[in-house]
Amino acid sequence: MDQKKLEQSTEQLGAFEISEAMLELAQHNEKNNSVLDAGRGNPNWINTKARLAFARLIEFGVAESRRTILQGDLAGYTILDNISTRFAKFLDNGDAVDNFLLESLEFVANKFNINRDEFVKEITDGVIGNNYPVPSRVLKHSEKILNAYLQSTLYNGVDLADKTHIFPTEGGSAAIVYIFNSLRVNHLLNPGDKIAVSTPIFTPYLQIPVLNEYEMVEVDLTSSAKYNWKIQPDELAKVSDPDIKALFLVNPSNPGSMALNEHSLKQIEQLIANNPDLIIITDDVYGTFVDNFQSVYSVVPKNTLLVYSYSKLFGATGWRVGMIAAHEDNVFDRLISQLPQHQRAELDARYALNVLAPAEMNFIDRIVADSRAVGLYHTAGLSTPQQLMEVLFSLNYLLEADNGDYYVEASKAIVAKRYAALFTNLGISTNISPYNSKYYALIDIYQLAEQRYDKGFRAFLVENFEQIDFLYKLSKKSGVVVMDGAGFGAAEGIIRVSEANLPDDAYSQVATAILDLLADYNYQYKHN
Template sequence: MDKTFFNGLGAFETSFSMIKLAENNEKENIFLNAGRGNPNWINTQARLAFNRLIEFGIKDSKRTIDMAEMAGYTTKKGIAQRFEAFLEPDEDETDNFLMLMLDYLRFDLEYAADDVIKELVDGAIGNNYPEPSRVLPYTELIINKYLESTLYDGEKLSEKTKVFPTEGGTAAIVYIFNSLKRNHLIQPGDKIAINTPIFTPYLQIPELSEFDLVEVYIDSDPSDKWNIRVDQLDKLADPDIKAFFIVNPSNPASTAFSDEALAAVKKAVESNPDLMIITDDVYGTFVEDFRSIYAVLPYNTLLVYSYSKLFGATGWRLGLIAVNDINVFDKRISELPQDMLQRLRNRYKIVTGDPSDLPFIERLVADSRSVGLYHTAGLSTPQQIMEALFSLSHLVHRYDIDPYFLATVELIDQRYQDLHKALKFPGDDSRENAKYYSLINIYELAEKKFGKDFRRYFSTSFPHNDFLKNLAEKNGVVLMDGSGFGSREGNLRISQANLPTEDYYLIGKQIIGLMKDYYEEYQEKMASK
């Protein structure tokens, strides 16, 4: 196959193309795809609780209509009492969790039991449009408590934050770029800063013709365990930079912002107070005592989160956007020129009687359905309830360690350690490393195994993705090209999430084995000279 076969393709598209090569690999090895971040575990507790909500909801709906396969609707008065009577916590682990959930909602959050159970049950059944369009009321309160517990490191922001659940983090990203443009917060030719390496859409979307943004890269340092370079953050002080996009912990480097980096961003914002920050914190729960930039700069920051990785729910499409009640996005809209404000009033006038006061987060909701369908916008209610249940499965452990969180961290750590043991390549056990992915530089590996002369030959004699292609075609292993995420050529991204634990040592051995093949070819060429 032509070695330029993958040139021009995105990192994920290249990975998809290599799957067929790997499935029919020359050595007839077992096919191992460590290219995707889809976890191979699921959270069982919230899913079983969801089923029980539906089961109860159907039973309770039959109180109003019960004909053939048709039931009616639930009634709010006394629904919490009926729900408790339905549960058997002494007999069933799921019912015990639901009782703990009820206690938490009643006594810790002081919510009216009938109101919240009515929302959870009807939402799971899915028999009504989302109302309000943006998010169900108690679902928003629960999600906010979860975000505060997992991402804010002690900062109390749950009562000052608005949430918009979305169809996964991917929809959140698309909605944000679209609404920033629609509301003239970013315009063609504007400068935006991007912390690299980063999830590929954050690099690709700004380059599309409809955005045509100028990208300023804030580089993480591979020689310092992929920590963001604090001196690079000085660039953010430039008022010409309108927005800063980050994934924290990063994808693919899996490194969270250090306290020093967070302080540097805060200092830069003092010189550029209208800077808009978009932080994608999907991997935050894999870092102990994680602190989101939203906790440091809530006024400037739009938060993206997804339940997909932690809870094994990529197919559910469960993401969200969160923003502070008082924020720079609303301020910047209010300061737009009058002609732009008039166009925006005309755009949103069917949504509200006073479009000038429509918050940015509500504009995100409206724009997600081309404004005209705002009244039927919003994430499906079953998806919203699943977000609430995943949140509650953690929140009920307010007095002790969440065993599920601990299990996920231990699982990916074991895989990370096995991979690096096989490679005999230094790992990173610092607090900031989420370990969800590894970035392995094959040029550094070549030098470590076979010396500087071989590294020089290896790095200059082959296209940077040659090793990646041969790993699939010959050995049956699919990894991802780290340069597609904005890292230097020669970095391979390995997901510690999506394969059985025993396969990671094998992947390390396959990488070393292929490197030996290149070295043997090098020795033959040197001998023939």
């Protein structure tokens, strides 16, 4: 397929689908370079301690199961009595992983007043995965640990752990899908309703509200390069429109990488004061990459559904481990109770399969039921091994937090180093704001063209080439893949570079490839 046909066929695709097409093209690049895929946001580092602890727990679980039945490869079930004593004996090797598990046991018992045998039984059965998740929403003791983690990482000193309900999910993406589905099913968001979306934003989040089953009207709250992708007060002020039912944001933003500052958080707090029925959904997956980060959930918890994923910090995109958090006293339950009688009757009939008093069923538990089409509520919930991986990641953080978590600081340093290398080699000033997570970079190709050459060259690019042309040629010539910023709701000419998934030295190569391609375009401009 020639370039023109490829561009025409791919322009209709989403940003991630375009990136996949460019990746295939990059495999046969003209310079025979190694492919540099700076598109996806999966990190190329992992947390080792939690994973090794998971493996040790499986070993212990198998040993415990063999105590009750042992017939070749067939083992039995675990027994509660004195399981923590046997656990401590099993871990008496003195290495760092065993010590981590023993310290975790003491930490959980002392901080949360959890019975040691009960906790060891929960995590042992959890990693083995021999039972359905019970309760369906989240394992009993695990919820306390997950809450402690969220409070320590995202709330900036606000105490909400004891008042927050958690639903672990198959990553943050599943959480968003579940939320929008249940908001629709429970008549909290209806076709034709306005929803404010902070853009640029993770591209599927632009698509979900306008799909046929939702048909909501998006109101974009646009941030731009002029303000280093920081959302401006006049954009947030659009949410003052009483017809806007919900505000949806990623914080820190993807792809802008900027966290909301104190002024923005106060403005959102005032928006809720003026409109107590406003629904907020915040995806805070990048929050741990910003010092002193503060979630919207910690400011207006009763109006907010918090989405979080362990994928980026702990290098766990393949694990699919995320969660939804909701305050026990929230606007969602209140609005459901105020629905017209016929709609409440409809919902009572829907959830009557699940609970004796469906009118009293919390919204977050409705999300759990809806995630399995209601009828399979008894088999709902994230797989227990995945839940336990979340617990181990959380405990790894919580045990080190008081001493300054080396792992978290090292993760932030990685993306910061790569961010600096990219911008330095492009000759662009870096955004030094403390709210910049540096996980992604948005590069304005048109602005870069003007900076390195002149305004005439910029106009030439704008007038003669589509955005897809730059992506195509960058992949075809140098084997470098970046993402189309327009697919995230950014202006034409913006590309996104991930600082997560390439070796450190690759970012200077990405910059060189971009500048070389601009030089080719400039040659065309001068000899046109």
